[in-house]
Amino acid sequence: MSDASKLRLKLREIHGNVTVTRTTLTAWYVLAPQRWSFTTEAQRKALIVAYATRLAALSGYRVHLRVTNRPYPAHQWAKALHDNTPHPLPGWPDHLVATQQALNKATLADKEVFLGVDLHAKRTRRGRTRAAFAGMEGTRTVLAGADKELRRLAEVVAGSGMGGRPARTDEVEWLIHRSIRLGLPAPLALSASDEPWSSEDVAAFTDGVTYQYRRFGPTVEIAADYNGRVTSRHVAVLAVGRMGPVTIPQTDRDPWMQHTDRLDFPVEWSSTFDVLAGHEAGKATARKRLHIRDMQRQYAQHGMEEPLSLSRKAEHARRIEDETTEGTPIQAVRCYGVHRLAVAAATEEECLQRVQELKDFYQAQQITLQHPRTLIDGAAQWPLLSEFVPGELVSTPAYTRRLAVRHLAAGLPHVSATVGDRRGPHMGHTSGTSKRAFMLDPHYPMERQDSSGLMPVVGGLGSGKSGLLARLAYEEVRRGITTTILDPSGPLANLCDLPELRNHARHIDLVNGADGVLNPYSVVGDPVRDNYETDDAWREACVYAEHDRKRLATDVVRMLLPAQVDAMPATPLMVGDAIRQVGGGRDASLLQVVTALQNRADGNRHAVDLANYLLDMAEMPQSRLFFPNTGRDREAVTDTLLVLTMNGLQLPAADQPRTSWSTGEQVAVPLLHLASHYTTARAYKVSRHERKMVELDEAGMVGKWGSGRALYTNLGRDTRKWNIAAVVASQNPADVLGLNIANFISTAFVGRIEDYETATEALRLLRVTEHAGYEAVIAGLSPQVAIGNDATKRGAREFIVKDVMGSVERVRIDMSHLPGLLDAINTTPGQAREAVPA
Amino acid sequence: MAERIEADDEVRRFSSVWLGPPGYDLPFHIRYTAYGLGFLIFVVILLVEAVTPLPVGVPPVWELTVAILLTYATMLAVDHDKPLSAVVANVVTLARARPDRTPATITLRPTLPLVVKITKDPL
Numbered sequence: 001m002s003d004a005s006k007l008r009l010k011l012r013e014i015h016g017n018v019t020v021t022r023t024t025l026t027a028w029y030v031l032a033p034q035r036w037s038f039t040t041e042a043q044r045k046a047l048i049v050a051y052a053t054r055l056a057a058l059s060g061y062r063v064h065l066r067v068t069n070r071p072y073p074a075h076q077w078a079k080a081l082h083d084n085t086p087h088p089l090p091g092w093p094d095h096l097v098a099t100q101q102a103l104n105k106a107t108l109a110d111k112e113v114f115l116g117v118d119l120h121a122k123r124t125r126r127g128r129t130r131a132a133f134a135g136m137e138g139t140r141t142v143l144a145g146a147d148k149e150l151r152r153l154a155e156v157v158a159g160s161g162m163g164g165r166p167a168r169t170d171e172v173e174w175l176i177h178r179s180i181r182l183g184l185p186a187p188l189a190l191s192a193s194d195e196p197w198s199s200e201d202v203a204a205f206t207d208g209v210t211y212q213y214r215r216f217g218p219t220v221e222i223a224a225d226y227n228g229r230v231t232s233r234h235v236a237v238l239a240v241g242r243m244g245p246v247t248i249p250q251t252d253r254d255p256w257m258q259h260t261d262r263l264d265f266p267v268e269w270s271s272t273f274d275v276l277a278g279h280e281a282g283k284a285t286a287r288k289r290l291h292i293r294d295m296q297r298q299y300a301q302h303g304m305e306e307p308l309s310l311s312r313k314a315e316h317a318r319r320i321e322d323e324t325t326e327g328t329p330i331q332a333v334r335c336y337g338v339h340r341l342a343v344a345a346a347t348e349e350e351c352l353q354r355v356q357e358l359k360d361f362y363q364a365q366q367i368t369l370q371h372p373r374t375l376i377d378g379a380a381q382w383p384l385l386s387e388f389v390p391g392e393l394v395s396t397p398a399y400t401r402r403l404a405v406r407h408l409a410a411g412l413p414h415v416s417a418t419v420g421d422r423r424g425p426h427m428g429h430t431s432g433t434s435k436r437a438f439m440l441d442p443h444y445p446m447e448r449q450d451s452s453g454l455m456p457v458v459g460g461l462g463s464g465k466s467g468l469l470a471r472l473a474y475e476e477v478r479r480g481i482t483t484t485i486l487d488p489s490g491p492l493a494n495l496c497d498l499p500e501l502r503n504h505a506r507h508i509d510l511v512n513g514a515d516g517v518l519n520p521y522s523v524v525g526d527p528v529r530d531n532y533e534t535d536d537a538w539r540e541a542c543v544y545a546e547h548d549r550k551r552l553a554t555d556v557v558r559m560l561l562p563a564q565v566d567a568m569p570a571t572p573l574m575v576g577d578a579i580r581q582v583g584g585g586r587d588a589s590l591l592q593v594v595t596a597l598q599n600r601a602d603g604n605r606h607a608v609d610l611a612n613y614l615l616d617m618a619e620m621p622q623s624r625l626f627f628p629n630t631g632r633d634r635e636a637v638t639d640t641l642l643v644l645t646m647n648g649l650q651l652p653a654a655d656q657p658r659t660s661w662s663t664g665e666q667v668a669v670p671l672l673h674l675a676s677h678y679t680t681a682r683a684y685k686v687s688r689h690e691r692k693m694v695e696l697d698e699a700g701m702v703g704k705w706g707s708g709r710a711l712y713t714n715l716g717r718d719t720r721k722w723n724i725a726a727v728v729a730s731q732n733p734a735d736v737l738g739l740n741i742a743n744f745i746s747t748a749f750v751g752r753i754e755d756y757e758t759a760t761e762a763l764r765l766l767r768v769t770e771h772a773g774y775e776a777v778i779a780g781l782s783p784q785v786a787i788g789n790d791a792t793k794r795g796a797r798e799f800i801v802k803d804v805m806g807s808v809e810r811v812r813i814d815m816s817h818l819p820g821l822l823d824a825i826n827t828t829p830g831q832a833r834e835a836v837p838a
Numbered sequence: 839m840a841e842r843i844e845a846d847d848e849v850r851r852f853s854s855v856w857l858g859p860p861g862y863d864l865p866f867h868i869r870y871t872a873y874g875l876g877f878l879i880f881v882v883i884l885l886v887e888a889v890t891p892l893p894v895g896v897p898p899v900w901e902l903t904v905a906i907l908l909t910y911a912t913m914l915a916v917d918h919d920k921p922l923s924a925v926v927a928n929v930v931t932l933a934r935a936r937p938d939r940t941p942a943t944i945t946l947r948p949t950l951p952l953v954v955k956i957t958k959d960p961l
């Protein structure tokens with residue numbers, strides 16, 4: 001037998017953020033998400049204390065907390081991104097659709113936390129409705145009188161720790177819809193009107209919604225009509241039972257009300273509690289203390305040993321009495337009320353599974369969840385479910401929790417993962433305390449924040465750096481943004497083979513390039529006049545370019561010399577003289593530097609030796625790339641994507657001393673330097689205001705030399721002026737920190753690093769407190785996640801990301817909806833690929 | 839300095855029982871609430887018997903037995919989390935739930951200002 005009933009709401013009207021029942025007016029506020037991940041203990045404690053202070057300021061009020069969620073508005077995001085992408089590559093709409101589908105499938109929801117406060121102002125006086133207080137007009141009169149109270153509440157809620165604002169009518173409407181249709185699909189659009197809702201309108205909330213339940217049934221089935229299609233969900237309500245102690249600040253646990261964000265299914269919260277000033281709570285405790293005393297006295301009279309817990313409780317009651325009478329508000333204020341959770345699923349069986357999962361999940365936090373349904377449980381499902389709807393009363397005093405305001409505040413329902421700009425391409429989702437969509441537009445810092453756009457990516461071997469670089473570049477290229485990648489090891493070259501990019505991409509293997517392609521004098525390009533406002537500025541840039549060429553040539557020459565020779569005091573002077581003599585022209589070459597050394601007027605023996613060493617190196621096969629200057633301007637690559645690789649380059653290990661470099665390694669280091677310059681030069685050839693991206697791998701090796709550091713400093717500085725999103729990848733965070741580019745960093749990614757010291761440096765990069773236990777988080781990042789039974793390394797890469805706002809979160813880069821890209825970067829590096837010679 | 843906070847509920851998590859008059863230990867320990875509830879039920883039974891043609895037993899052995907059993911059953915549900923009022927209210931709620939064999943027709947009013955479109959299923 002089943003009972004079917006339509007929900008009859010107590011709600012009568014909605015005026016702005018105020019919901020109105022026959023007797024009570026409740027003002028609703030939306031709380032701002034608060035940061036929790038990667039914060040220090042002190043910050044966490046400060047957040048809890050601030051939130052508790054705000055709650056304590058509401059003493060005397062009955063407060064409702066409703067945690068619900070809103071499916072990620074994928075269509076709105078897609079429209080905004082499309083509007084922000086003026087020149088996409090062909091196939092862009094298909095890509096947007098695929099991403100939206102992936103977003104919808106991933107059940108990414110934004111958490112919304114509503115706080116309702118029952119106003120002292122009432123619609124009735126002495127329990128009787130007066131004509132003056134009836135109807136819409138009556139409510140307006142009452143609200144006008146309550147103006148002062150509403151303003152005070154708005155001030156309290158807006159304070160730090162809550163960051164709340166009055167809810168808009170459509171948000172209240174949304175909350176009511178969500179509450180009545182718990183677990184059902186969300187309505188896409190609501191009434192756009194800001195007009196107050198009257199009783200008749202309110203009835204519309206329940207139209208077409210039916211609740212079905214069995215008398216002792218463990219769930220309630222909610223069915224609703226969606227344009228002729230009836231959809232139903234089984235919903236179970238749990239009550240928060242016995243709660244263990246909490247420790248403030250919490251280090252090893254999530255806040256207890258936020259904990260549900262970790263689950264794979266959405267959980268709704270509804271708390272209703274009275275915020276009691278200390279003396280009120282004190283009275284209730286004093287009575288209980290007398291009962292304890294009575295029990296203790298009885299045990300004494302009967303010569304029996306009292307239970308140990310009794311004296312503990314007596315002591316606890318004394319402490320509470322002391323706190324409530326003598327303590328500051330934040331110590332004294334108590335919150336007495338009920339906390340319920342609702343979980344929904346398509347079938348009753350699945351719903352009960354989720355109930356069990358939720359119970360087990362909370363047991364680990366020392367919180368017992370009750371799932372009441374029978375006579376003995378003291379509550380039934382159906383009345384409990386109605387409590388979730390704004391305006392409804394608490395159905396039963398069962399499972400009332402009496403908590404100190406700090407204990408309740410430690411629940412922090414509004415803590416959430418906030419990272420990314422929410423306007424850029426979809427990169428994945430947060431994987432720490434909650435699962436939220438992660439969007440990142442590499443140009444957001446330059447275009448909206450007026451800040452720089454350098455993005456370091458660090459992580460150990462196999463941390464998924466290449467995957468991230470590929471993903472970032474892929475999205476940029478599809479948006480039609482000129483992208484240049486230097487990937488010495490080569491796997492990113494596969495991007496050029498993707499069908500959607502093939503016609504707009506070029507792969508150049510620099511090692512097989514033409515003679516002189518990497519000549520230090522030609523890799524630093526001539527500044528383009530159009531990119532400078534005045535002649536003076538342009539001439540200044542030309543002088544700097546000449547200077548950069550000379551510095552680069554100096555470094556290259558010194559890299560080619562044996563370490564011992566380079567260390568001799570005369571060497572820099574001799575090399576400097578020769579470089580000066582050759583000048584900084586674009587047509588100069590290292591061979592001219594050799595000649596200058598040989599032909600010194602004083603015939604210095606050391607200079608001749610240096611020239612001979614250089615000639616020895618010039619005989620190396622790869623030296624042909626940078627010794628001569630072929631003197632002709634190469635054809636400019638106009639493809640959107642250019643991937644530069646250096647097949648077969650033997651780079652020395654990071655910690656290998658220079659004295660033990662092999663000859664091959666000695667040539668490889670200047671090659672990498674020159675290639676880095678070659679890569680960035682392309683960005684400066686594009687119009688200054690146009691978006692562009694540069695990705696450079698092996699930043700650490702380049703940053704060890706002056707010219708390399710200068711390259712990164714210039715790049716960092718220019719990101720803002722030139723709208724360059726510069727991604728700098730390295731295995732070691734110390735290398736990136738050593739580049740002195742901290743001021744230019746917008747977004748930083750850190751992948752899995754197992755070494756503690758290295759992880760500490762990574763935390764410095766993220767500006768997260770070191771030695772606070774987060775090193776272990778970095779070591780625990782999963783490099784690649786297997787999907788289903790697929791044992792191959794596929795799926796998402798996990799990183800810790802710091803965005804331009806300073807938020808730090810753990811994110812998972814999702815590529816499951818881009819199988820082509822996934823296949824491309826999972827191909828074993830070094831496999832035969834046709835490369836176009838430069 | 840970490841601060842540990844316990845729920846105030848903990849001080850309520852014991853049963854106030856009567857151990858017996860001083861100097862004499864009762865063989866059973868019953869909560870004060872149960873004495874009150876039992877007495878109430880006993881009186882109600884007597885009243886029911888008084889207004890109906892049922893005979894009032896002297897001494898009222900059956901009445902006492904029924905009252906004790908009913909009290910015992912009710913007190914099984916009552917504890918620190920579920921006060922007597924909640925248990926009684928729950929019994930009333932469950933008793934009042936009316937079976938309805940013809941569920942209400944589910945229709946959306948065409949004039950509704952709500953646009954209900956299903957874009958995705960959140961579950």
